[in-house]
Amino acid sequence: MPRFLRSTRFRVALTAFAASVVALGAVSVWFVLQAESRLRNAAAQLADAHADAIVQLLNTGAEPAGLTLLVRDSIYEVTDRAGRRLVSCPVLDGATLAAFDTLRPYEIVRSDQASVGCAPELRDLDETLTVHVVHAVSGDSKYDVFAGVEIDAEGQAAVDSVRTVLTAGVPAVALLIGVIAWLAVRRSLRPVEAIRGEVAEIGAHDLGRRVPEPGTGDEIARLAGTMNTMLARLDEAVTRQSRFTADASHELRTPLASLRTQLEVLLAHPDRLDWRDTCENALLDITRLQDLVADLVLLGKLDHAGPARLEPVALSEVAETVAAGRADVEVSGTPVVRGHRSRLERLVRNLVDNAERHAVSRVVVAVSAVDGQVVLTVTDDGPGIPEADRERVFDRFVRLDDARARDDGGSGLGLAIVADIARAHGGTAVAEAGSRFVVTLPELKTS
Structure with a gap:
């Protein structure tokens, strides 16, 4: 499949085109059907009136043959119950209103005088006439009456014109909508392409770079902001x-x-050094x-374990x-x-170890519950931590007592682990004032 067919722009444009064709096509079909229905309903009402008038004449005793003198400017046909035509206006040759809703010029016998008083639109008929035919039955059930009325020719022409326009216009409008969608998506995706290009150039040793953030405040701007936040976290993590x-x-x-060094000296001068001390x-x-x-393994687990x-x-x-035997413990509940x-x-062990290294004579461990939180405090009577170092003391490999011997100071990982x-x-x-x-920690409520 060509690359452009897999692009978001093409898929969105194709979707917009297809959706527009379906939606506009459905609306157009509904509109045309509604217009034709209104035309037929208007013709049906008039045809019903004509059929009722003929039925009333037959009910009063008029003979079907006399209808040519009694009914003028109408299209009708009267048959007996066997389906034999008794009278029609105009006189029809081969055609029948009972079976068709169109009249063609060659189906009308113009030379018959009975055709003269029928609907005016039949007098100069030179093309097919579309009529709406209704059926009625006389009161004594002896006659079937069929009355027809021409469907408004101008209205039908207008509907046909609309149908033609919509048949060509719906695909054209849908195509235009698809093109607009293509252009809109291409414009919207320009920042995404800029972001992609920038990310593609960012390597493991270049995490200080950031993707461009459009000032639109939309989803793409938020995506760029999120990616920059992610890059900042990655940069911080890699630096750390x-x-x-x-x-x-x-x-x-x-x-x-x-x-x-100790082993090399011992091997070089085995007779001068006490091997036990070494x-x-x-x-x-x-x-x-x-x-x-x-400590390093534990920190690695804390950093990467689920x-x-x-x-x-x-x-x-x-x-x-x-803390048993190492510190005083005060517990509340x-x-x-x-x-x-x-x-x-x-x-707890790391905190107590740290306190023991700095305490003069006493270490106190206290546990209590306050407002849904469990609070553990470890206090010693040592010199305390300077305010400027109270956050830094939890960083890895940080020792505030640099002058102290390494044997006494620990690795600098204890508080980081805490x-x-x-x-x-x-x-x-x-770390708070003093030592x-x-x-x-969140308290777990137990029933």
């Missing part, structure tokens, strides 16, 4: 992923370099690597289990959330 990969590489390089230091680096890899299987979880029980238990345990787990459960994680972290 690149930064994450670079940070992860850096974080992994340090313990690996330390581990390699192995213990190497084991610490391996443990740090293991923890870092586990919805986890959620179940009712009593957050107060999770907090008491995780037994608020329940719908979540992933192991990940919620990881959320934020991602809270977000995956439909909640939020924020106070607040996680808010």
Whole structure:
């Protein structure tokens, strides 16, 4: 199939043409039929009047042969019950009003004097005459009366002209509508083509580009806005992923370099170093690597995994289990959330670990329900977080205590994991004044 036949413009234009043909054709047929019906109804009313007049004459005792003198300017025919013609006006040769609704010049006997007083339109008839014929029966049921009236010739000519015009005009108008639809769709799709062309040129390393947004405010403008929003999200995701990969590489390089250095020195000078101390230091680096890899794997799951299987979880029980022996726990009721238990345990553990690293002497974990939300707070009596860093602290590989030894500071992923787990459960994680972290999750109402 040629390419243009598969285009939206052609399909819309063809649909508009076909719909126009059907709609205009149906309206035209209805209009012509209605006009012809009105013409026939008018002729039928007049023919009924003539037939009633003839029946009344026959009912008063008039003979059919005498109707030529009593009835003038009419077209009629009277037959007996056997169908034999008794009288007709005009005198017909071979034709019969009972069977036909047209009269042709050669079917009228003009030389017969009985044809003279009939309808005036018969006197100079040189072409077929279309009549509407009605049937009536005399009161004594001896005679069948057929009366005919010419259908308005001028009206019929007008209807025929309209029919001819519509027969040619409907396809022409439908074709014009199809062409207009083609042009309108082509004009409407120009912004789409511009968007397609721009998207085709955007590569994985060029996500900063945006598609043109027409100022029409219509669906195409909204499509362009949505695509730009999507590109912005992709750009942000790729940038974040690149930064994450670079940070992860850096974080992994340090313990690996330390581990390699220790092993190389031990192999080079086995008699000068205590191999037990070296192995213990190497084991610490391996443990740090293991923890870092586990955190990276969990973040990857949180970023790309689909919805986890959620179940009712009593957050107060999770907090008491995780913080037992490490922090004071204050619980108000037994608020329940719908979540992933192991990940919620990881959320509480990371917050408690972070608080323990900064606390002077005390860590407090509190769980309560407020206005349909379950609120988990972890507070320590440490120096607190500067206001400018309260949002940044949840970014990945962020350490606010850069001067502190790496062994004490963690990987910088703990609070990022907290934020991602809270977000995956439909909640939020924020840092407040002092050393106070607040996680808010939707409460699950239980009957």
